[in-house]
Amino acid sequence: MTDNRTPLRILLLIAPIVLSLAITAILVLAVGKNPLEVMTAIWEGAFRNSNAVAGVVNFWIPLTFACLGLVITFTAGLWNIGVEGQMMLGAVFASWAARTLTLPSPVLLPLEIVLAMLGGAFWGFLVGFLRVRLGVNEIFGGVALNALANVLVIYLISGPWQPPEGGSAQSTPPFPAESLLPEISSEFPVSLLALFLIVIIVAAVFLALRGTRWGLNLKATGKNPRSALLLGVPTTQSALSAFVICGAIAGIGGAYRVLFTFDSLRPLPSGGIGFLALLVVLVVANRALLAPIVGFVFAAILAGSTRLRVVLQLDQSLAEVLQGFVVLLVLMANGLRGRILGGPGAESSIQPEPQAQPTVTTAAEATTHE
Amino acid sequence: MRKLFFVVLVVALAVSMALPAVAQDEFVFGMVLVGPQNDRGWSQAHYEAGQYVEANLPGARMLVFESLNPADAPETTLLQVATEMVDQGAKLIITSSDAFEEDTDVVAEAFPDVVFINSSGDNAFTGEAPANVGNTMGQMEWGKLIAGCAAGLTTETGSIGYLGPLINGETRRLAASAYLGARYCYENYKGGDPADLTFTVTWIGFWFNIPGVTLDPTAEVNTFFDNGADVAMSGIDTPEVMTVAGQRAGRGEAVHGVAYDYAAGCDVSPEICLGSPYFNWGPSYLDIVSRVKDGTYTQEWTWFGPDWADLNNPDTSGVGFVVGDGLSEENAQHLDDFIASLAAFAADHPDENGIPTAIALWEGPLALQDGTVLAAEGEVVKPIEKDNPLTIWYLPQLLEGMVGASE
Amino acid sequence: MCASGAGLHPPLIIYGRVSSVSAYIFLRWVANMEIELQHIHKRFGRVHANNDISLKLHGGRIIGVLGENGAGKSTLMKILSGYQPADSGSILIDGQKAGYHGPQAAIAAGVGMLQQDPLDVPAFTVLENFLYGQPASMTRRAARSDLAKISHEFGFHLDPETPAARISIGQRQQLEIVRLLTLGVRTLILDEPTTGISAQQKTILFDALQALARDQGMTVLLVSHKLEDVIALCDEVVVLRAGCLVGERAMPATKAELVRLMFGQDIAPQERSAGSLGEIVLKLDSLTIQDRRVRVETLSLDVREGEVIGLAGLDGSGQEALMRACVGLTPVVGGNVVLKDRDLTRRSYRERMRAGLAFSAAGRLEEGLVAGLTLTEHMALMDSERTMIDWPGVRDITRRQIERYNVRGRAEDRIEMLSGGNQQRWLMALLPEQPRVMILEQPTRGLDVDSARWVWQLLLDRRAHGTAIIFNSPDLDEIVTYSDRIIVFFAGRFHLIEDASTATVEVLGHLIGGNFEEAAR
Numbered sequence A: 001m002t003d004n005r006t007p008l009r010i011l012l013l014i015a016p017i018v019l020s021l022a023i024t025a026i027l028v029l030a031v032g033k034n035p036l037e038v039m040t041a042i043w044e045g046a047f048r049n050s051n052a053v054a055g056v057v058n059f060w061i062p063l064t065f066a067c068l069g070l071v072i073t074f075t076a077g078l079w080n081i082g083v084e085g086q087m088m089l090g091a092v093f094a095s096w097a098a099r100t101l102t103l104p105s106p107v108l109l110p111l112e113i114v115l116a117m118l119g120g121a122f123w124g125f126l127v128g129f130l131r132v133r134l135g136v137n138e139i140f141g142g143v144a145l146n147a148l149a150n151v152l153v154i155y156l157i158s159g160p161w162q163p164p165e166g167g168s169a170q171s172t173p174p175f176p177a178e179s180l181l182p183e184i185s186s187e188f189p190v191s192l193l194a195l196f197l198i199v200i201i202v203a204a205v206f207l208a209l210r211g212t213r214w215g216l217n218l219k220a221t222g223k224n225p226r227s228a229l230l231l232g233v234p235t236t237q238s239a240l241s242a243f244v245i246c247g248a249i250a251g252i253g254g255a256y257r258v259l260f261t262f263d264s265l266r267p268l269p270s271g272g273i274g275f276l277a278l279l280v281v282l283v284v285a286n287r288a289l290l291a292p293i294v295g296f297v298f299a300a301i302l303a304g305s306t307r308l309r310v311v312l313q314l315d316q317s318l319a320e321v322l323q324g325f326v327v328l329l330v331l332m333a334n335g336l337r338g339r340i341l342g343g344p345g346a347e348s349s350i351q352p353e354p355q356a357q358p359t360v361t362t363a364a365e366a367t368t369h370e
Numbered sequence B: 001m002r003k004l005f006f007v008v009l010v011v012a013l014a015v016s017m018a019l020p021a022v023a024q025d026e027f028v029f030g031m032v033l034v035g036p037q038n039d040r041g042w043s044q045a046h047y048e049a050g051q052y053v054e055a056n057l058p059g060a061r062m063l064v065f066e067s068l069n070p071a072d073a074p075e076t077t078l079l080q081v082a083t084e085m086v087d088q089g090a091k092l093i094i095t096s097s098d099a100f101e102e103d104t105d106v107v108a109e110a111f112p113d114v115v116f117i118n119s120s121g122d123n124a125f126t127g128e129a130p131a132n133v134g135n136t137m138g139q140m141e142w143g144k145l146i147a148g149c150a151a152g153l154t155t156e157t158g159s160i161g162y163l164g165p166l167i168n169g170e171t172r173r174l175a176a177s178a179y180l181g182a183r184y185c186y187e188n189y190k191g192g193d194p195a196d197l198t199f200t201v202t203w204i205g206f207w208f209n210i211p212g213v214t215l216d217p218t219a220e221v222n223t224f225f226d227n228g229a230d231v232a233m234s235g236i237d238t239p240e241v242m243t244v245a246g247q248r249a250g251r252g253e254a255v256h257g258v259a260y261d262y263a264a265g266c267d268v269s270p271e272i273c274l275g276s277p278y279f280n281w282g283p284s285y286l287d288i289v290s291r292v293k294d295g296t297y298t299q300e301w302t303w304f305g306p307d308w309a310d311l312n313n314p315d316t317s318g319v320g321f322v323v324g325d326g327l328s329e330e331n332a333q334h335l336d337d338f339i340a341s342l343a344a345f346a347a348d349h350p351d352e353n354g355i356p357t358a359i360a361l362w363e364g365p366l367a368l369q370d371g372t373v374l375a376a377e378g379e380v381v382k383p384i385e386k387d388n389p390l391t392i393w394y395l396p397q398l399l400e401g402m403v404g405a406s407e
Numbered sequence C: 001m002c003a004s005g006a007g008l009h010p011p012l013i014i015y016g017r018v019s020s021v022s023a024y025i026f027l028r029w030v031a032n033m034e035i036e037l038q039h040i041h042k043r044f045g046r047v048h049a050n051n052d053i054s055l056k057l058h059g060g061r062i063i064g065v066l067g068e069n070g071a072g073k074s075t076l077m078k079i080l081s082g083y084q085p086a087d088s089g090s091i092l093i094d095g096q097k098a099g100y101h102g103p104q105a106a107i108a109a110g111v112g113m114l115q116q117d118p119l120d121v122p123a124f125t126v127l128e129n130f131l132y133g134q135p136a137s138m139t140r141r142a143a144r145s146d147l148a149k150i151s152h153e154f155g156f157h158l159d160p161e162t163p164a165a166r167i168s169i170g171q172r173q174q175l176e177i178v179r180l181l182t183l184g185v186r187t188l189i190l191d192e193p194t195t196g197i198s199a200q201q202k203t204i205l206f207d208a209l210q211a212l213a214r215d216q217g218m219t220v221l222l223v224s225h226k227l228e229d230v231i232a233l234c235d236e237v238v239v240l241r242a243g244c245l246v247g248e249r250a251m252p253a254t255k256a257e258l259v260r261l262m263f264g265q266d267i268a269p270q271e272r273s274a275g276s277l278g279e280i281v282l283k284l285d286s287l288t289i290q291d292r293r294v295r296v297e298t299l300s301l302d303v304r305e306g307e308v309i310g311l312a313g314l315d316g317s318g319q320e321a322l323m324r325a326c327v328g329l330t331p332v333v334g335g336n337v338v339l340k341d342r343d344l345t346r347r348s349y350r351e352r353m354r355a356g357l358a359f360s361a362a363g364r365l366e367e368g369l370v371a372g373l374t375l376t377e378h379m380a381l382m383d384s385e386r387t388m389i390d391w392p393g394v395r396d397i398t399r400r401q402i403e404r405y406n407v408r409g410r411a412e413d414r415i416e417m418l419s420g421g422n423q424q425r426w427l428m429a430l431l432p433e434q435p436r437v438m439i440l441e442q443p444t445r446g447l448d449v450d451s452a453r454w455v456w457q458l459l460l461d462r463r464a465h466g467t468a469i470i471f472n473s474p475d476l477d478e479i480v481t482y483s484d485r486i487i488v489f490f491a492g493r494f495h496l497i498e499d500a501s502t503a504t505v506e507v508l509g510h511l512i513g514g515n516f517e518e519a520a521r
Ligand SMILES: Nc1ncnc2c1ncn2[C@@H]1O[C@H](COP(=O)(O)OP(=O)(O)OP(=O)(O)O)[C@@H](O)[C@H]1O
Pocket: A346, C044, C045, C047, C048, C049, C067, C068, C069, C070, C071, C072, C073, C074, C075, C076, C408, C409, C416, C417, C418, C419, C420, C421, C422, C446, C448
């Protein structure tokens, strides 16, 4: 659709970012600081040198894994709050392998990843099972399983896996070096293996959602499970598989936290990254290719704000405010786009579309499959 | 959109270049807190100590980073925070929690020219830490002896509840100190039989309440009182003990509470508060920062104590005790006597190299819960010794006579 | 550009009969609403859904809005009622330009619309739905009495405490009408109000509409494909074709005249058709079914290859329950469903489809189609065998089916972008080519006369290859025309007419009222 509305489209994409920067700037002024300094601090914090970029990337990696998992459950119309717990179980399973197995790295690392996927998938399965078999809403089930996962982590840290000098509930002893993901270099301490996995999984999720019957089943289930069933979609199976696959992918994110970010299992290893990922997915909806990009912007703002806090001694919540506005305004712009460009949001005053904006997906599909 | 972001930030960057650089005579130190700087507990005590250093050492400037823990700041690590602080000119970084003990050693390797102080850790003592890492800790054992005494003096039912956080050497020795103080005062001032004194420790599992993870401190304090205790002591970072005791006193029950870790800990329920032992990190930090600034600091492990001449002197006393309004006049008198006796003991056993040589009431005969002899009649328990678990610092179990789990 | 209409009659202005009470005349004079649409345009991408439509609508009249599927009727009605903005053009109410946005504002201006699918909140009770949108000052008590009063006036049956999910579509319509009337609406728009409702409810509805127009001077706009209804009810009609206004005329007119207005040509009435029957393909063996509304006891039926069985009855009398029990969507309490010697009673919906049943539901976007998916994606869902989707292949099939079923839409359009009738065509287009038995809920729901014929043609082609068809319809004519045998339901009881050629619409009409004994005599 190349019409005179293209500039409008672009405007609607940029406007929310600019606007949220502006609002944040006003807030910064209100607390008596210089907005330019704030933005500078965030920028420098994120991109000053390769080490700073590595800091961003190391936060971005687990975030992106969580996002990619969530893109799947989002497509199936499910709010997988339980992604936190799924990451934690990934961390626990990977930790078990790292502590227990004495194997050379090339064997051990893949094994840890696979186990992490199993752990996450298992926890995802539980949420799904509660949902499809017992009718427990996935939000409630997810919250409960998140708490349970953290109880398990703290039990392990302060119990069976405590350090020899006694449990302090802070961490297990560090894992042996060969069980940890190696870094590219000390200038750019990031795991190459993880980057590689992200590329693979982005591609896999993208293709699965677009080109497979399974992906289409998820989409149909997400939009109208009742109709989907009548059209021959195994809807419960679809929902369950969405949870399992999401859990498996998020589990890798959890493993990354313990095998790279830390070198041991710590309380709440997922650190709320799953919740942040939910925000990202709110923005990207079911577009797997966008998830890493939007995730990167979020990671940069947040990781960059470490410097903001040190340099300007400003509260970190400022970065969270900025990010909150980005999400809010992007969502608003999406609604507006629907209205102005006659997308699905056009009649949203009557029946709000559950989908943030399927327009782009469908258009992309239509053109690429020709 | 990233292009635009980029443009905005490049402009901002250019502007920032023109900003003034770090002043010449300035000494920048970092303070990394595990919790919020206004938590009315552990982290706030460190934050205020940092402010104390700024106020008393000309040119000192503190960079604070609060709430560094996976839940509040998953996006960053101690390494990143330290990097930013060093970037801002920090020559010393205080990591104020045992949560940072392991990471501090790793990060310190990356910045050999910067001194790191991990508060409450002991890796500098054991030799695990790199040369630029030191430790400091207060002798809270004294504070807990006094707190325990106040409880022992006040209890009518002969039953005291102690709400502990998680179980490790530090928390065991503090609970045990409180027990020793309570037992001594119950016997010697009140005239009770120590065999009749019940001292129950309940561990909630963490420094503060995490719903679903830890035991609920409010419920546990109520359990103490329901089971016959009339004094509850806090060993955790948050004030549930005082809140619950205040509520129950409000309903006419004769119960009291002892706060912990914050000088104003009694403010929650002043009328039933027997007192609050607290750390005063200021003097120790001022000493360390001054020496690092002068270039005279070498790796050390300090375990600083109270100023017996003036327990609550902010400039000299590293461990303090605020007497609460809930303590009766008579018992306050006894407590003064007790404190005086502690002071006398301390005077007889002066610290060596910033490490105590003995702590009052930690004298034989003492046994661990499983019956292992800790000190025979006439022996004192060593405060700390390398590879010797039967010391106060590494106390492996609660003491015989206490009720509660040791592991 | 719009082709010039078959016959553009100047609008005939006939004022309604004047009531004798002078106060009433005054009321009418105040209340009669004059609406004028001026040069309304609305585009959806390349579709010009409303092309320069100018119209005057006078109070006190029932105006039929006619046109083939996709002509732009719903679009125009949504614009008038504020659900969609026009791209350009204006609406004048009593000579004043009305610049409202959104349905609430339109209602405030006096224009209210009943959507093609009712928009109430299913979980809320009738009373709560009624309260929705009313001024906050209205108490539950006042609402209850208003509801009772107006319902009584029109002979509606609405229990205030029943959840909206439990009442029939007809009742949901009644509820919406009552709600709009209390909100002071003076122009009432109904978009295909008779598609989901029973004949009895239709009578009640039409009586109410007539009362509103004749006695209260309201403007009623009625979008409908049922020309009999239009003839019975309307004072004038307007006709749209491909987005343009192509005709306006006063009633009365014959069905043939209306058809000519709509399609520009005559369409021959459908002939009764009989096929040749084969083996027994579906055996229902003393089936007892229980759903939320009705219980059907021990129904036995042998359906033969190539046979068409029509199910008649008021909404919810058991015909839906029977069809859904056949495909496993409604639980069977007793008895068996056997397809070609294979007992399917305990099998899932999907297994039954694989065994050779095919089903299409009447709910369209609520149940049947997936809003948000394109036509191609719907087609891809039908092929459940492959893991990877062969998009170019599916697209080809989609294009073929679009052509075959004459669907106004493109392969890449999302289904909700199609007009109601075109959605129905797509639902039919999705049916497998050669199932053993097709079970169809209201297969021609919302189709214009011409497409209804065409869809039946395609269905009957399959029958010639041995497919049996079980269908229901509120349109008794349709049942009489296409069935070999007919089952009439009333409150779970049923009556089998062995030879449909002996049945007439009159007889059926009598039977669906429950007079089975009379018929037996
Ligand atoms: N939201 C939309 N997006 C894109 N196209 C639309 C949309 N709504 C309607 N259209 C198109 O506008 C045209 C007119 O649709 P409309 O619903 O007004 O038809 P109609 O006369 O009501 O038909 P029917 O009798 O089938 O209900 C159709 O071609 C339809 O595909």
